[in-house]
Amino acid sequence: KQEVTQIPAALSVPEGENLVLNCSFTDSAIYNLQWFRQDPGKGLTSLLLIQSSQREQTSGRLNASLDKSSGRSTLYIAASQPGDSATYLCAVWEGGSEKLVFGKGTKLTVNP
Amino acid sequence: NAGVTQTPKFQVLKTGQSMTLQCAQDMNHEYMSWYRQDPGMGLRLIHYSVGAGITDQGEVPNGYNVSRSTTEDFPLRLLSAAPSQTSVYFCASSTGGGITYEQYFGPGTRLTVT
Numbered sequence: 335k336q337e338v339t340q341i342p343a344a345l346s347v348p349e350g351e352n353l354v355l356n357c358s359f360t361d362s363a364i365y366n367l368q369w370f371r372q373d374p375g376k377g378l379t380s381l382l383l384i385q386s387s388q389r390e391q392t393s394g395r396l397n398a399s400l401d402k403s404s405g406r407s408t409l410y411i412a413a414s415q416p417g418d419s420a421t422y423l424c425a426v427w428e429g430g431s432e433k434l435v436f437g438k439g440t441k442l443t444v445n446p
Numbered sequence: 447n448a449g450v451t452q453t454p455k456f457q458v459l460k461t462g463q464s465m466t467l468q469c470a471q472d473m474n475h476e477y478m479s480w481y482r483q484d485p486g487m488g489l490r491l492i493h494y495s496v497g498a499g500i501t502d503q504g505e506v507p508n509g510y511n512v513s514r515s516t517t518e519d520f521p522l523r524l525l526s527a528a529p530s531q532t533s534v535y536f537c538a539s540s541t542g543g544g545i546t547y548e549q550y551f552g553p554g555t556r557l558t559v560t
Contacts, residue, residue: 368548368549370551376553376554377536377551377552377553377554378536378538378551379551380548380549380550380551383548423488423489425489425549432477432494432496432502433491433494433504433505434479434491434538434549435491436481436488436489436490437488438486438487438488439488
């Protein structure tokens with residue numbers, strides 16, 4: 335059974351700091367990996383989608399990498415801002431299924 | 447495009463009552479799914495559909511029914527509500543299976559069962 339783990343569960347940083355959020359998965363047979371952002375009381379917003387054949391994707395200050403063989407992904411946020419404060423969720427699409435498996439998220443707080 | 451819409455936003459039910467959570471998308475997406483989000487448990491898949499007339503179970507299907515009569519709509523029915531079904535419910539859709547397609551989520555329905 336695919337399991338997705340995100341460490342740390344919570345992270346607090348000062349504004350301007352570069353930071354890395356980690357995601358690991360137990361089964362490397364995935365189709366893709368997606369990073370989401372969730373603001374309190376809101377739905378999920380897709381940030382980046384990395385297909386299984388790709389190594390990384392970039393969008394603005396965000397860069398996500400994928401290492402299938404080691405079962406790991408990282409989300410790098412450059413020059414963090416208070417507006418980046420949210421919970422970040424990682425999810426993998428199981429190979430051979432039609433299912434997205436989520437981690438429990440990392441709650442990020444960026445202090446002004 | 448309105449994207450993925452869900453109604454209602456909030457709902458309080460008594461144990462044993464039934465109700466339907468509505469989900470609609472206007473992006474002509476084939477794939478739709480329902481998740482529940484609980485503190486400490488993350489998001490868990492309830493049911494999904496790969497196209498009109500086709501549905502399948504996810505990780506936590508008990509107590510829920512779905513049907514997919516049109517491409518646009520994917521309602522989730524609670525047959526006899528229980529306190530354990532208190533949760534936030536999210537509907538999602540995508541163009542097709544997850545190989546290359548992003549999942550788009552609705553704003554959620556917050557359900558309390560007393």
